[in-house]
Amino acid sequence: MSFIEKKGLKISSILFDFVNKEIIPGTDIQTDKFWDGFEKTVNELAPINKRLIEKRETIQKQIDNWHKKNKGKELNKKEYTEFLKSISYIVEEKEDFNIETTNVDSEIASIAGPQLVVPVDNARYALNAANARWGSLYDALYGTDVIPGDKGKEFNKEKAKNVITYVKKFLDESVPIDGLNWSEISEIKIKNKDLIFLNDKDEKNLENKNQFVAFNEKNGKLSSILIKNNNLHIEISMDPNHMVGKLDKASISDVVVESAISTIVDNEDSVAAVDAGDKVKCYRNWLGLMKGDLTANVEKNGKKFVRKLNSDRNYTSRDGEKISLHGRALLLNRNVGHLMTNPAILLKDGSEIPEGIMDAFFSTMCALHDFKNKKNSRTGSVYIVKPKMHGPEEVSFTNTLFEKVEEVLGIKKFSIKVGIMDEERRTTVNLKECIRQVKNRIVFINTGFLDRTGDEMHTSFEAGPMIFKGDMKKSTWLGTYENWNVDIGLNCGFSGKAQIGKGMWAMPDQMANMMEQKIGHPKSGANCAWVPSPTAATLHSMHYHKVNVFDEQNKIKSRSKAKLEDILEIPKADRPNWALDDINRELENNAQGILGYVVRWINQGVGCSKVPDINNVGLMEDRATLRISSQHIANWLHHGICSKDQVMEVMKKMAKIVDAQNKNDPGYQNMSDNFEKSVAFSAACDLVFKGRVQPSGYTEPLLHQKRLERKASN
Numbered sequence: 001m002s003f004i005e006k007k008g009l010k011i012s013s014i015l016f017d018f019v020n021k022e023i024i025p026g027t028d029i030q031t032d033k034f035w036d037g038f039e040k041t042v043n044e045l046a047p048i049n050k051r052l053i054e055k056r057e058t059i060q061k062q063i064d065n066w067h068k069k070n071k072g073k074e075l076n077k078k079e080y081t082e083f084l085k086s087i088s089y090i091v092e093e094k095e096d097f098n099i100e101t102t103n104v105d106s107e108i109a110s111i112a113g114p115q116l117v118v119p120v121d122n123a124r125y126a127l128n129a130a131n132a133r134w135g136s137l138y139d140a141l142y143g144t145d146v147i148p149g150d151k152g153k154e155f156n157k158e159k160a161k162n163v164i165t166y167v168k169k170f171l172d173e174s175v176p177i178d179g180l181n182w183s184e185i186s187e188i189k190i191k192n193k194d195l196i197f198l199n200d201k202d203e204k205n206l207e208n209k210n211q212f213v214a215f216n217e218k219n220g221k222l223s224s225i226l227i228k229n230n231n232l233h234i235e236i237s238m239d240p241n242h243m244v245g246k247l248d249k250a251s252i253s254d255v256v257v258e259s260a261i262s263t264i265v266d267n268e269d270s271v272a273a274v275d276a277g278d279k280v281k282c283y284r285n286w287l288g289l290m291k292g293d294l295t296a297n298v299e300k301n302g303k304k305f306v307r308k309l310n311s312d313r314n315y316t317s318r319d320g321e322k323i324s325l326h327g328r329a330l331l332l333n334r335n336v337g338h339l340m341t342n343p344a345i346l347l348k349d350g351s352e353i354p355e356g357i358m359d360a361f362f363s364t365m366c367a368l369h370d371f372k373n374k375k376n377s378r379t380g381s382v383y384i385v386k387p388k389m390h391g392p393e394e395v396s397f398t399n400t401l402f403e404k405v406e407e408v409l410g411i412k413k414f415s416i417k418v419g420i421m422d423e424e425r426r427t428t429v430n431l432k433e434c435i436r437q438v439k440n441r442i443v444f445i446n447t448g449f450l451d452r453t454g455d456e457m458h459t460s461f462e463a464g465p466m467i468f469k470g471d472m473k474k475s476t477w478l479g480t481y482e483n484w485n486v487d488i489g490l491n492c493g494f495s496g497k498a499q500i501g502k503g504m505w506a507m508p509d510q511m512a513n514m515m516e517q518k519i520g521h522p523k524s525g526a527n528c529a530w531v532p533s534p535t536a537a538t539l540h541s542m543h544y545h546k547v548n549v550f551d552e553q554n555k556i557k558s559r560s561k562a563k564l565e566d567i568l569e570i571p572k573a574d575r576p577n578w579a580l581d582d583i584n585r586e587l588e589n590n591a592q593g594i595l596g597y598v599v600r601w602i603n604q605g606v607g608c609s610k611v612p613d614i615n616n617v618g619l620m621e622d623r624a625t626l627r628i629s630s631q632h633i634a635n636w637l638h639h640g641i642c643s644k645d646q647v648m649e650v651m652k653k654m655a656k657i658v659d660a661q662n663k664n665d666p667g668y669q670n671m672s673d674n675f676e677k678s679v680a681f682s683a684a685c686d687l688v689f690k691g692r693v694q695p696s697g698y699t700e701p702l703l704h705q706k707r708l709e710r711k712a713s714n
Contacts, residue, residue, distance in 0.1 A: 029368070103381050431485065432491070466573065495553045500553075501530070614657075
């Protein structure tokens with residue numbers, strides 16, 4: 001790698017040229033002035049960043065020693081809580097306050113709906129996610145298992161009719177017609193600025209006439225109507241010549257709904273970016289999204305075409321005015337956390353730059369183009385989701401970093417908005433004080449089972465062997481954590497101002513199951529929740545029509561608040577006497593997930609993929625999955641639930657199964673052909689056998705090391 005020396009920094013020439021030749025042109029930034037400000041900020045903040053990481057390790061050692069000292073005793077919650085306060089793990093909670101964030105786009109403040117997460121290094125996926133703001137309910141239902149029946153190669157007329165019936169029942173619930181069901185209408189007209197629904201000779205109106213917003217005409221005839229419910233739009237198209245319209249007596253050919261209201265474009269857990277070349281690829285795709293000119297060459301069903309960002313959608317309002325609706329999801333950028341460094345830039349002492357500092361600068365620089373063209377944010381904001389922060393001090397550091405970025409780039413203070421991912425226990429127990437540190441920038445908090453459980457296990461590693469992974473979802477701490485996050489957010493004035501989010505549905509092929517279960521997220525008071533695909537976003541959007549999240553939030557404000565003592569309930573097993581078969585089954589499940597993900601990460605640089613589990617159910621997995629599984633096995637090894645030889649035998653057995661599951665992938669390289677020489681197998685084993693000593697149980701350090709090793713061998 002070649003470097004350019006600039007103000008004492010060594011900057012990869014690939015990155016340096018990209019910033020100077022691609023990001024800066026079209027902005028008001030002066031190149032030399034930027035690098036001067038960048039160098040000063042990096043050298044000022046990098047040592048603070050390092051001290052914060054060291055403090056994590058100091059606190060963890062204190063917690064480990066406390067558990068060792070109290071080994072064999074029943075956990076005394078009061079003593080435990082006082083101990084955590086004495087080491088500043090839990091800080092003093094101060095007076096109540098409300099967040100003061102301004103210039104927040106409506107997709108975050110006032111519209112509740114699905115949220116996608118997409119790896120930034122894949123331009124096609126990023127475009128698909130950005131364009132997932134609108135989706136066809138008919139297509140989503142026809143192509144999934146929500147409606148029984150095989151879609152097949154030929155048009156399945158019976159399944160299509162069942163889809164139509166399903167959607168019309170949904171419309172009956174969301175936009176009811178006065179005295180008529182949607183299945184009974186034969187024609188839709190506009191009369192005196194109102195929608196008229198005909199059933200033979202009867203004329204009926206919507207129960208709530210104000211739900212009718214706009215329409216479109218084609219060749220002088222009504223071609224679509226636009227309806228609004230719970231701040232979400234539904235477009236109903238009519239075409240008697242369409243193959244679906246022919247099946248419908250009202251000639252309804254499609255029902256398109258607002259789906260992914262927002263999308264997190266991810267630089268973190270779902271990508272494998274380990275050097276300057278990888279980082280530039282990520283930044284370049286984000287730049288294209290911010291400029292609005294990102295494209296991807298696609299080949300589908302034998303046809304080649306260029307995918308680009310969707311245009312806005314145009315209608316005529318009921319009053320005859322031309323109106324336009326945003327055609328794309330509002331995009332947020334997830335930077336990396338404080339832990340990792342990157343060899344793309346070397347500091348004066350030869351150490352690598354903290355990657356989070358680099359991300360903050362360059363993702364914001366790219367967004368300067370959007371400040372001018374407003375393709376994404378119409379309020380002049382850039383939204384950065386910050387993961388893996390431990391407590392208020394680290395959140396305060398992020399606030400300082402963003403202030404410095406704003407100063408160097410010459411943009412208005414608080415233009416950079418922040419999302420706090422509530423996925424580390426020290427953040428959870430101090431969530432209110434974390435929010436206080438960024439009360440002028442905060443737009444998002446969320447919960448996530450995988451990372452949060454990984455940190456739960458690592459923090460309490462010495463407390464004892466952890467319960468089975470499946471039992472974690474029924475544990476006291478987890479349910480309390482989910483409620484606590486919502487309670488704190490609402491208490492800090494999030495409703496109508498910021499997002500409270502819930503975690504991912506990980507099974508993209510099980511949409512019927514998702515439709516039964518994921519309605520629990522809006523009912524919990526979450527105004528966004530993660531989904532794994534545009535199709536899932538379209539289906540999940542139906543839940544936000546059935547549940548008015550802001551009404552739910554008002555109800556939740558009066559409930560009894562979640563208790564800190566329940567969050568501190570450690571999910572360890574008391575005197576486990578588990579059967580060997582059950583232990584091996586759990587080990588195999590964990591090992592299979594680790595290997596299935598790691599082999600693609602190391603060998604192919606794929607950071608997020610659908611990995612078949614032990615039962616061949618496809619699961620969307622990223623590094624968070626890896627963290628929980630590796631920490632679980634490492635914990636059991638540490639407490640003698642299993643042996644190293646036993647785990648190695650399981651790893652080799654599951655590697656053969658993973659190899660077989662990937663036999664149809666032409667780019668796949670088997671691990672089991674030569675375990676000793678497989679870098680991927682070595683990485684998977686290290687994550688388990690060295691899991692105890694990984695910082696906070698994170699997988700990134702080992703993965704990055706092994707990926708760089710693998711790239712160097714090519």
